[in-house]
Amino acid sequence: MSLHVPTRRELLLASGTLFAWAYMPKLAQAEGRDPRLLAIVLRGALDGLAVVAPVGDPNWVKLRGHKAPTLGGDTPALALDSMFALNPAMPNLHRLYKAGAATIVHAAATPYRERSHFDGQDVLESGLARPGAVSSGWLNRALATLAPAERANPRARNAFAVGPIAPLVVRGAAPVLSWTPPRLPSAGDDTAMRLLDLYRHTDPALAKAFEERMGLTAIARAGGMNQRTPGNAQPRGAAKAVRNYFEQSAGTAAKFLARADGPRIGALAFDGWDTHANEGALDGRLAALLGALDGAIAAIETNMGDAWRETVVAIITEFGRTARINGTEGTDHGTGTVAILVGGALKGGRVVADWPGLRDADLHENRDLKPTTDLRAVLKGLLHDHVRVNEAVLASRVFPDSMAVKPMAGLLA
Amino acid sequence: MALDPKIHDSKAQDPQTQAALALHRFGLGPLAGSVNAIASDPRGALIAELDRAGAGRIASPDLMSSGEAARAAFEFRQARRQMRREAGGQTDGQQKNAGDNRKGRPRPSVGIAPQEIYLTEAKARLDAALAADTGFVERLVWFWSNHFCVSADKGQVRPIAGAFEREAVRAHVLGRFGDMLLAVESHPAMLMYLDNARSIGPNSPAGRNRRRGLNENLAREILELHTLGVRSVYSQDDVTSFAKVITGWTVVPARRDPELGGTFNFNPRMHEAGPQTVIGKRYDAAGVEQGRRVLADLARHPATAEHIARKFARHFIADEPAPALVERLRKRFLDTGGDLKELARTLVTSDEAWHAPRTRIKRPGEWIAATLRAVGANPPNVRPLVQAQNLLGEPLWRPPAPNGFADDNATWLDGLSQRLDLANQFARRHAGTADPMAVFEATVAPIASEDTRRTIARAESRPQALALLFMSPEFQRR
Incomplete structure (x- = not known):
C-alpha cells in the first residue's frame, strides 16, 4: 500500500484526523506493544453448535440427526480436539487454530436470557446487563477510558466502523469514524469545504459528523482499499456477493488498523445469521455464510501484515439457537453459543468450554445449549490483557454491574 | 439542538414557516409552489390529504396482484432453468461466453423476472411520492410499511414485496390497525418472509x-x-x-x-x-x-397502543417525543379502536408536533424524494434511484432485519458524505433546468438561516448551489 500524501484540502477537511490517530493504549505501549482489537458482531443469532460441533458428546447426533456436522459423512467436520470439530466451511479458521492463533469459547452467552434479537443485540453491544435505552457500546466506553497519546489532540482516540451505519458497540462519546466502499464519483473538495463551513456556523452536530466521514473517505480512497484477497476458490452468485462483501469489509478494517497512524480499535457487523428455515449448516445458507466469514478472517490476517501478531479479533453474536432442529429444517432463537477469537496475539489452539452436556435435562429450558461462560468474562479478559483497561473500570464503566464476572485470564500469548 | 433558537422562535408563527415545516416534517418536501399553496392553513392541507377519496392507494395497469406476480416470477424462473439445462448441451466454451455476458444472455419469453417486477413496483411508489400534494399519506404508508416490513432479499418475497405494500398496508393506511394487522400477517409475503x-x-x-x-x-x-x-x-x-x-x-x-x-x-x-x-x-x-x-x-391490547403511539411520534417528531403527545396518541388509538386516520389527525392537530425543534434527519428515501420534488423531476428510469437508496443504507423493501430500518438520528447522521456525493450527481443533472435560488425560495427559505441563504447564493456554480441546498441543515432536518 503506497503512502498517501494528503493535499492541503484534505488536511483542512479532515481537520487533523488524517495523521492524528497515533493513539496507543498507554500501558500496553509502555510494554512495547501496539495492540489491535476488532469486534465483529454477527447479527441474527449464530448457531454455535453448527459452527463448533460437540462431536464427542454422545447426544449430539441424537439432537441434530443428519444435520449434525460430524467427523464422518460427505463433508466431514475439521477436528479441533477430542470433543469438538469445526464446520468444514471454515478451513482458514481451522488452519489458524492449529497454528495457535484462534480460540473458541463454547457455551457462552451474554447475561440476556430472553429471545428478542434486538434486545439481545443491545445487551451484546451495549455491555449492559439488561436491555433498555442505550446510546453507547462497550468498545466505545473502553476506548474513552484510555488516555490519548497526545493530550493536545482531542480526536486521537477514534475507533472506526465499516458500513453505512456504525454498530452500537462502537458508538458513544469517543469519536467514531465510519467508512463504506465508495461507489460514486465524489463531490468536489470545494463543495465539501463550503458545506462544512455552513455546518460549522449553523449545525455543529452535522459539522462533526460530516468532518469525520470526509476525513475517513479521503484516506480510504488514497490507500488502495479495494484489493482482493487471493486464494480460496470463489463460490458463485449470491454466496459470492456475500463473500466479497465480508472480505472487503473485514479487509478494509484490517488495512486501517494495520497503519502506523491508524486507529487501534474497530468494529463491523454482518447480518443474516437468523436461520429459522433450511439452515444448511453443511451445504446451504449457513455453510455459505460461514465460508464468507472464513474468507473475512483470511482477509484480516493478510491485510494486517506484521500487525497480525498484535491483533485480536472477537467474533460475537447476540445469542445461540435451539439445540434441536425445528419443524422447518432450521433452528429457532436460543441461548448458549460460541465466541470465535482469532489473531496472532492469542494463546490459541484451544476450545474453552465448561461443557454443559446435551441431554434434555442439560438444556436451558429444555431447548437451548445452556450457557456456562459469561461472554463478558471473555471480552473483559481481552480488554484487560490485550488493551490494558483496568479491572475496576471494566466492572463499572465498560460492563456496568459486572464485578462478579471476572476477566477470563490466559487468553493472550 | 441544531438550529439557531432565535431564528426558530422569531419565525415560528409565520404562516410560510408553518407551511414549510408541514411539508418537511409530515410530508415529502415542497414542490414548486406548495409552500404558498398551503400557507393559509398548513394543518388543514395535511388533513385534507387524509380525507381525499382513495388516499394512499395506487392504481396502475402495470401492477400485478401478489398472486399474479408470484406466478409470473415462478414461470420466469422455471423457463430460465429450462434454458440453462438446454444450454448445458452446448460446448463448454459457448456456455462460458453466455455466462460472461449477462446482457447478451438469452432471456425467457414467458413469465416476468422478479427484479423487473420489483423495479415496476418501485417506480409506482416513486410516482406516488412525487405526485402527492404534501406527501403526508405517503409518509404514513412508508411508516407502516417499515413497521410491518418484509424483505425482498428473500427470493420468494422479491416479486411480491411491492404488492404486499399495496395490498396489506396501503389498503388500510387510513383504516383500522386491526384490519391492517390481519392483512399483513396473512399476506403471502409475510408468511414467507x-x-x-x-x-x-x-x-x-x-x-x-x-x-x-x-x-x-x-x-x-x-x-x-x-x-x-x-x-x-x-x-x-x-x-x-x-x-x-x-x-x-x-x-x-x-x-x-x-x-x-x-x-x-x-x-x-x-x-x-x-x-x-x-x-x-x-x-x-x-x-x-x-x-x-x-x-x-x-x-x-393496551400494550399495543403504547408501543404504536411511541413509535409513531418518534418517527415524525423526535427521538424523544414529548410525553404528552405520546399519551394523546395512545389514548386516541385505544378510544377509536385503532383508527389510523384518527391517529394521523391527532398527530397533526397536536401543538407539540409543531413546536418541537426540527432535529430529525430525513431518512434516505425521504431525502431523495424531497430532492426530486424540489426540482420537479421524475426520472423515467427508477434504477439509479433504487441504487442511490441502497448506497445510503436504506435499500427499498430490503431491511436488514424484521424490525425494519432504524428510526433515530444517530443512524442516519452517518451517511452524510454519501449524501453529498449523491447531491452532487443530482445537482449536475438538474442544474440546467432548475434555478437554485428559485428552488431555495420554494423549499426552505421560510425556515432557512441567513448563513444557508448566503452559502447557496455565493456558490461558484449552479450545480454547486443546488448540491449545497440539498445538503443544507434545513433540507436535511425536519
Whole structure:
C-alpha cells in the first residue's frame, strides 16, 4: 500500500484526523506493544453448535440427526480436539487454530436470557446487563477510558466502523469514524469545504459528523482499499456477493488498523445469521455464510501484515439457537453459543468450554445449549490483557454491574 | 439542538414557516409552489390529504396482484432453468461466453423476472411520492410499511414485496390497525418472509406424517415488533402457543396452481388443532378463526397502543417525543379502536408536533424524494434511484432485519458524505433546468438561516448551489 500524501484540502477537511490517530493504549505501549482489537458482531443469532460441533458428546447426533456436522459423512467436520470439530466451511479458521492463533469459547452467552434479537443485540453491544435505552457500546466506553497519546489532540482516540451505519458497540462519546466502499464519483473538495463551513456556523452536530466521514473517505480512497484477497476458490452468485462483501469489509478494517497512524480499535457487523428455515449448516445458507466469514478472517490476517501478531479479533453474536432442529429444517432463537477469537496475539489452539452436556435435562429450558461462560468474562479478559483497561473500570464503566464476572485470564500469548 | 433558537422562535408563527415545516416534517418536501399553496392553513392541507377519496392507494395497469406476480416470477424462473439445462448441451466454451455476458444472455419469453417486477413496483411508489400534494399519506404508508416490513432479499418475497405494500398496508393506511394487522400477517409475503408458510403443527396430520413441525419466527415478531412490543406482557410460552395457533397459515405454491398459486391458504392439515392459551386467554375457535381472534385481541391490547403511539411520534417528531403527545396518541388509538386516520389527525392537530425543534434527519428515501420534488423531476428510469437508496443504507423493501430500518438520528447522521456525493450527481443533472435560488425560495427559505441563504447564493456554480441546498441543515432536518 503506497503512502498517501494528503493535499492541503484534505488536511483542512479532515481537520487533523488524517495523521492524528497515533493513539496507543498507554500501558500496553509502555510494554512495547501496539495492540489491535476488532469486534465483529454477527447479527441474527449464530448457531454455535453448527459452527463448533460437540462431536464427542454422545447426544449430539441424537439432537441434530443428519444435520449434525460430524467427523464422518460427505463433508466431514475439521477436528479441533477430542470433543469438538469445526464446520468444514471454515478451513482458514481451522488452519489458524492449529497454528495457535484462534480460540473458541463454547457455551457462552451474554447475561440476556430472553429471545428478542434486538434486545439481545443491545445487551451484546451495549455491555449492559439488561436491555433498555442505550446510546453507547462497550468498545466505545473502553476506548474513552484510555488516555490519548497526545493530550493536545482531542480526536486521537477514534475507533472506526465499516458500513453505512456504525454498530452500537462502537458508538458513544469517543469519536467514531465510519467508512463504506465508495461507489460514486465524489463531490468536489470545494463543495465539501463550503458545506462544512455552513455546518460549522449553523449545525455543529452535522459539522462533526460530516468532518469525520470526509476525513475517513479521503484516506480510504488514497490507500488502495479495494484489493482482493487471493486464494480460496470463489463460490458463485449470491454466496459470492456475500463473500466479497465480508472480505472487503473485514479487509478494509484490517488495512486501517494495520497503519502506523491508524486507529487501534474497530468494529463491523454482518447480518443474516437468523436461520429459522433450511439452515444448511453443511451445504446451504449457513455453510455459505460461514465460508464468507472464513474468507473475512483470511482477509484480516493478510491485510494486517506484521500487525497480525498484535491483533485480536472477537467474533460475537447476540445469542445461540435451539439445540434441536425445528419443524422447518432450521433452528429457532436460543441461548448458549460460541465466541470465535482469532489473531496472532492469542494463546490459541484451544476450545474453552465448561461443557454443559446435551441431554434434555442439560438444556436451558429444555431447548437451548445452556450457557456456562459469561461472554463478558471473555471480552473483559481481552480488554484487560490485550488493551490494558483496568479491572475496576471494566466492572463499572465498560460492563456496568459486572464485578462478579471476572476477566477470563490466559487468553493472550 | 441544531438550529439557531432565535431564528426558530422569531419565525415560528409565520404562516410560510408553518407551511414549510408541514411539508418537511409530515410530508415529502415542497414542490414548486406548495409552500404558498398551503400557507393559509398548513394543518388543514395535511388533513385534507387524509380525507381525499382513495388516499394512499395506487392504481396502475402495470401492477400485478401478489398472486399474479408470484406466478409470473415462478414461470420466469422455471423457463430460465429450462434454458440453462438446454444450454448445458452446448460446448463448454459457448456456455462460458453466455455466462460472461449477462446482457447478451438469452432471456425467457414467458413469465416476468422478479427484479423487473420489483423495479415496476418501485417506480409506482416513486410516482406516488412525487405526485402527492404534501406527501403526508405517503409518509404514513412508508411508516407502516417499515413497521410491518418484509424483505425482498428473500427470493420468494422479491416479486411480491411491492404488492404486499399495496395490498396489506396501503389498503388500510387510513383504516383500522386491526384490519391492517390481519392483512399483513396473512399476506403471502409475510408468511414467507418470517417462515410461517412452512410451519406445521407437531400433532397435525402433516406434522405426524412428515416429522416436520413448528417455526415460531412469525409468532414472536408479531408479539415483539408488530403489536405488544418487546418486554411487555408475553412469555416464551405465549410465543409457542401463538405459533401453534397460526400453523396452517400458508401460501398456495406457485407451481401447483395456475389460478391460486401464490395466494393465502389456510391448510387444516398443517394446523395444530385444539384450544390454545395466549396472554392469559384461552382460544377455543377452530381453524383460521382462532388466529384471527388472537390478532384482533392483540390489536386492541393496551400494550399495543403504547408501543404504536411511541413509535409513531418518534418517527415524525423526535427521538424523544414529548410525553404528552405520546399519551394523546395512545389514548386516541385505544378510544377509536385503532383508527389510523384518527391517529394521523391527532398527530397533526397536536401543538407539540409543531413546536418541537426540527432535529430529525430525513431518512434516505425521504431525502431523495424531497430532492426530486424540489426540482420537479421524475426520472423515467427508477434504477439509479433504487441504487442511490441502497448506497445510503436504506435499500427499498430490503431491511436488514424484521424490525425494519432504524428510526433515530444517530443512524442516519452517518451517511452524510454519501449524501453529498449523491447531491452532487443530482445537482449536475438538474442544474440546467432548475434555478437554485428559485428552488431555495420554494423549499426552505421560510425556515432557512441567513448563513444557508448566503452559502447557496455565493456558490461558484449552479450545480454547486443546488448540491449545497440539498445538503443544507434545513433540507436535511425536519
